[in-house]
Amino acid sequence: MSQLIRLEVLRVLRNRRYLFFTVVFPAMMFFFYATSFKNQTFDGISYKTYYMVSMATFGTLSASLNTAMRISLERKSGWTRQLRLTALPGWVYVVSKVIAAGVVTLPSVLVVFGLGAVEGVHFPASTWLGMGLAVWAGGFVFAAAGVALGYAAAPDTVQPITMVAMMAMAFLGGSWFPVTGGLKTVGQYTPVYLYNELAKYPVNGVSVGASQVVGLAAYLAVFAALAAWLYQRDRKTV
Amino acid sequence: MTTSTEAAVNQDSTGAGRKDFAEREANGRPHTEVAAFRNVSKDFGTVKAVHGSTFTLHPGETVAFLGPNGAGKSTSIDMLLGLKDPSAGQVTLFGGTPRQAIMNGRVGVMLQSGGLLPEVTVRELVGFACKVHPRGYAVDDVLKTAQILDLADRRVDKLSGGQEQRVRFALATAGDSDLIVLDEPTTGMDVTARQAFWSVMKAQADAGRTILFATHYLEEADAIADRVLVMHKGRLIADGTAAEIKARAGQRRISFDLHPQDGGDASLLNTLPGITALDVSGHTVRIATSDADATMAAVYRVGLYPRGLEVTGVGLEQAFITITAEATAAEGN
Secondary structure (H helix, E strand, O other): OOHHHHHHHHHHHOOOHHHHHHHHHHHHHHHHHHHHOOEEEEEOOHHHHHHHHHOOOOOHHHHHHHHHHHHHHHHHHHHHHHHOOOOOOOOOHHHHHHHHHHHHHHHHHHHHHHHHHOOOOOHHHHHHHHHHHHHHHHHHHHHHHHHHHHHOOOHHHHHHHHHHHHHHHHOOOOOOOOOOHHHHHHHHHOOOHHHHHHHHHHOOOOOOHHHHHHHHHHHHHHHHHHHHHHHHHHHHOO | HHHHHHHHHOOOHHHHHHHHHHHHHHHHHHOOEEEEEEEEEEEEEEEEEEEEEEEOOOOOOOOEEEOOOOOHHHHHHHHHOOOOOOOOOOOEEEEHHHHHHHHHHOOEEEOOOOOOOOOHHHHHHHHHHHHHHOOEEEHHHHHHHHOOOOOOOOOOHHHOOHHHHHHHHHHHOOOOHHHHHHHEOOEEEEOOHHHHHHHHHHHHOOOOOOOEEEOOOOOHHHOOOOOEEEEHHHHEEEEOOOHHHHHHHEEEEEEOOOHHHHHHOOOHHHOOEEEEEEEEOOEEEEEOOOHHHHHHHHHHOOOOOOEEEEEEEHHHHHHHHHHHHHHHHHHOO
């Protein structure tokens, strides 16, 4: 399995699309927000912190949903078929995709956090670590969603669905600007909103909010079940 | 299964060791079947893709799966490899399920198209296949055998069609497998590339491996295979050596000239035994016969003096057309 993970990580890191949407784009957006909002605050935290977290989660979201495109393409090209003709068990493919997504998320988080530090965001080491872990762990929710999407349809359908889903979720989840009023009524139940909240929790020095964790865990369960079902369906049709 | 002795033999990756293994199995011990279809059918809705197919592959054979597109070759191969389950009947590979055989690294497969990973180099992809094979070879040896050592550092997504086929071949031969399955391996190759491909493949067969390949090129089946399975509209309609299949379809061709000065009555040609077709144009006589020996004996007996005599077998192509036409007619009845 480590062989396949190695191959997957290599491939993603060589992909320019990945580099742009996962590393360059969130970093650029953070830089833009940080210079526009300077030292203003929102809900008790600085905008810089707010956008540092939401751009880190956006990078993860993008990397995870990129998995959808890859799975869909590889099903079409027959790579999944070729893998089924090796000694590797079938589930190794999906697991290595999720793990590879987890690994390649790291550079995007490090770059955005690094920029944050440069821009004057100060935290104790434990807070940085807590935020990093929260962003990383929450990413698996979206990796599961990526696997489900990848098995749901052909590449030309998956691509637009992925883009729309990513933008809509990021919008409702408050990644671009804090959601308030009516948007918040709807938005606060969406997975990216919960993800952003979870990732910001260490900042307030409060322990992780149970409702966020439960909410995200529920999304993880739903996405994983969907992924498992679609994966089984795919194996029957080759 | 005699797992312990097999494991010992399988460790030996030399050609000589493999040959012994194949011969020992062919001699009736420990088990003599590589793969078996027992009355296998596959339906897709109301379409019968494969219909009551029964055959056994033996160690060391090179077998061609011959038939036009849509004959059921690919569906049969998918079932053989466990990618599709049969609707009825039983498929076994090395005495177990196809999945077990694949997990044990006993089968190397070359798919018809696709199945390659972009964004990696040829060496990385083939190296991966070598490492996941339970008895994988060194990547450089595999690249060398497939004659793609010079492409090792090229990206897989930047190869020509013929180069891609050689990479697929390398994936199929990345480890010490006993059976190699190739689904229309030479599709899209030019004549030179095809010849080069089969000479490499021949080396695999000479090392004692069992080879099954699907093709719709009759000349390939004729030139490469020890045994030909002919599929037509989902049915296995012939199973034998290329020579046997040609013989079953009939037939030999006789041609000679009759010169008036030699005497003899050309109208007697109609009375000859075994004739299935007769064509006289000018002095030249062309005969198709089911019994060339009897036909020629009779030619001399009736007092004809043939010059420039030639007796040839029909090609597999003609045999194939005859057999499939028979099968279609039989279906009509």
